[in-house]
Amino acid sequence: MMDGVDIIDGDARAELKAMAQRARTACHALGLATSDARRDGLHQGAGVIRARMDDIAQANASDMAYGAEKNLSPAMMDRLLLTQDRIEAMAAGVEAVADLPDPVGQVLQSWDRPNGLQIDRVRTPLGVIGVIYESRPNVTADAGALCVKAGNAVILRGGSESFHSAGVIADCLRQGLAAADLPQDAVQIAQSRDRAFVGAMLGASGLIDVIIPRGGRNLIERVMADARVPVFAHLEGLVHLYIHANADLDKAIALAVNGKMRRTGICGATETLLIDRAIAPTLLPRLTEALTKAGCALRGDAEAIALMPVIVPATEEDWSTEYLDAILSIRVVDGLDAAMAHIAQYGSDHTDCIVTEDTEAAERFLREVDSAIVMHNASTQFADGGEFGMGAEIGISTGRMHARGPVGAEQLTSFKYQVRGTGQVRP
C-alpha cells in the first residue's frame, strides 16, 4: 500500500480506470461463480480478518495517531477505533452476510406467451459498485461483503483517517476471495488518500455502475451534486409520527418515546410529532411527561405550548430540521389531511408513521403518504434493513430509482430476461 502521496487528477483517473477494468472482469467471473463459492469466499475473508487481528490493530494504531495529530473530536476518534471486540464483530458481520440467501439467479417473474415462448426475469449482479465513506473503517468489511454477496465488484474509497485500517481489512477480504478461487479484484480499495480519486469515481460513467456514499450530509451532497454515475444516497430522514384522533394513547406514547429516544442519531429516529387536535388535550400532558423523563427536549407550535407551557416555541426551521439528537418538534394538526399535508411539505420521503386504531385512516395514510417507508402502529426506528429481514444493509436510499428504502443484497442486483423458444419466428 502506498502512503498518502499527491497525484494529479489525470493520475487518479487513470488509476481508477485501471481498477474499474479489473473490477469489470472480476465481477463477471464472480457473478458466474456458484453461490457456494461466493459464500465460501466471504467466510474465508472473515477467517482472515480474525487471523490478522494484530495487523488490523496495528494499522488502526497508525490511523489513531494520524487522527490525534489532526485533532479529531472524541466522537470521530471513537468511530475510528477498532478494538478486538469490534474486529470480531466485523468478522461476524461478514459471516452473516455470507449466509444470506443468494439473490443472484433468483427468478423474479416467469410467464409464457401464446406463441410458446417462455420468459423468465432473473436477477444478475449489478456490476461495479463504488462506495465512498468516511471515518468508520468497518464499513470496508460491511460494504465489501454485501457487494460481493450479490456478485458485484466493489471499489472502496474510505476516509483519509481510516486509510491504513481500511486497507488491511480490504486486503483480508481479497485474501478470502483468493482462497475460494474467486477473483481478488472483486474488492479493491483506493491506494492513496488523494481526494482526486473521489472525483474520478464520481465521473466514472460507464466504468462504475452505481456509487453509494456513506457518511455525513456534506459527503452525500457533494456526491449527489457531482456524480455522473447513478447514486444510491440517503440524504435525510425527516421522520414524522402522526398520532391520529383514534390512537391508543399508551401505544402512542410508547411509540413516540421509542421512535425518538431509542437511538437519536439514526435516520429512522422520529423528528417531528404531529398530534391530532381532538386528542391533544388528553395526550399531550402524558406525552410531555414521558418524553421529558426520557431526556428529550420539546419544541412546539403555539397550540402545543398553550396546552403544555413547558414546551419551547418551535421556529419554521424546526419543521425541516433533522435533529439526530434528543430534540423533538411537536405540532397540533387538524386531522389526517392536515397531517399528510404537513408531511408532504416538510418530509424527506424517508419514513413516516401513523398511530391509530382506525384502519381506514391507517390505510389512507399508508397509501397516500409518498415516503420510502410508511408505517402504522410501529416505531419508526424499525426503518432498517436488518429489521426488515434483509440481513444487512449498505444504507437506506431516499431516491426513487432502482433501490428505495433499505439497500440490501437484493437491491445491489440488476436482472435480465431469459427467453426460451422452440424455433419461433416473429410474424
Added chain:
Amino acid sequence: MMDGVDIIDGDARAELKAMAQRARTACHALGLATSDARRDGLHQGAGVIRARMDDIAQANASDMAYGAEKNLSPAMMDRLLLTQDRIEAMAAGVEAVADLPDPVGQVLQSWDRPNGLQIDRVRTPLGVIGVIYESRPNVTADAGALCVKAGNAVILRGGSESFHSAGVIADCLRQGLAAADLPQDAVQIAQSRDRAFVGAMLGASGLIDVIIPRGGRNLIERVMADARVPVFAHLEGLVHLYIHANADLDKAIALAVNGKMRRTGICGATETLLIDRAIAPTLLPRLTEALTKAGCALRGDAEAIALMPVIVPATEEDWSTEYLDAILSIRVVDGLDAAMAHIAQYGSDHTDCIVTEDTEAAERFLREVDSAIVMHNASTQFADGGEFGMGAEIGISTGRMHARGPVGAEQLTSFKYQVRGTGQVRP
C-alpha cells in the same frame, strides 16, 4: 401554443421549472386517483384524438410544410406524416395502454417479521418523467399514455418538425384527463421549439425523476452525456445469433432469416451471425442461399469466405456495426466459449440468442451472456415489449439500473414499503 420563438437559457430553465412543479402536483393527484379514473382519462383522450382528427391533420399540414421548407428526406417526411389511418391507430394505441393492467398499488412482495410486523412492497408511480423525442408525432400519444397509465406526470419535448402536431395531440390527452376529473398537467409539452428547453430538462435534477430519449443515436448520446437526471436509454442493439454445433439446421436458417430480415431497422434485428465451426460446411451454403434470396448482403471472416466465396470480407469494424439494414456479418467460431467471448467483446448487452438442441449449451448461454435479453431458439426480433406481453413499451433500455430491456408501464414505477404493526417498539 407559442410559435418557435427564441428564448434564452434562463427562460427555458424557468419555464421547465414551472412545468415540473405543476407536474409534481399533478402526478401526486394522478397516483392517488383510482385505476378506473386513470383508465377513463386515457379512453377520453383517445376519444378526443378521434374527435379532433381534423385539428390534428391541419397541424400536421403545417409541420409537413415546415419539413418541406427544411428539405427533410422522404423518410423523415414519412415519419412526420399523420394520415387518418395513423391518427386512428394512435387513438387505438392510447386505448390499448388504457386497458393494460394497472401497475400502481400492485403488491410486489409481502412478508411478516418475527415481531409481528407485516411488510408489503408496493408499486407507486415513479414521478415526473421527461421524454425527448424526434420527428414522429405519434410518440406524443404513446409515451404520454404509458406515463399516465403508471400514474406519472410527463413533460414532452418533441422534435421541432413535429411541433404543431405534437402540441395538438398532447392537448387531446390533456382534455381527456380533464374530462375524467384528473389533473391536465400530468401531460405537458414544451411550448416552443427552443433547444435550450432540452438542456433545461437534462439539468433538472430533483425536478424530473427520469429522462427517456427516443430517437437516433446522436440524440441518445447527447442526452446520456449531458443529463444530470437518470436516463432510460436505448443506445445500440448489436444483436448476435449464435448457431451452435448441435443446432437444428432448418430452425437455424429460419431464425437467421427472420431475425435479420423481418424488419432490418429495429433494435432487435440480428446484426452478427456466429456459426459453429463444426457445422459451418453443412450450414453455410444453405444459409447463404436463404439469406441472399431474402435480399441480404453478407460479409464474413476468412473462414466463412473460404466456404462460400460469394460472401465479401468483413472488416474489424463490421463486428461492432449495428447495420439496421439488410446486411449481416458472419463469423465462424470455435464453439460456445468462443461465441460468448465474441459477444462479450463486441456486443451491446441488448439481445443475444443461441440456436441449439443441446439444453446444457443453451442454459450456459442463457446464464453466462450478460445481455438484457438472452434467447434460446427464438427470433431476436421478439426483443420487444409488445412481444413480451407488456402491452406497450416506451423503448428498450440498455442500462442496468431500474429498467433493463423493454420499458413498459411497470418499469415506469417506483415502490414503497408499507409496514403494519400493532404497537411494536424496537428493542
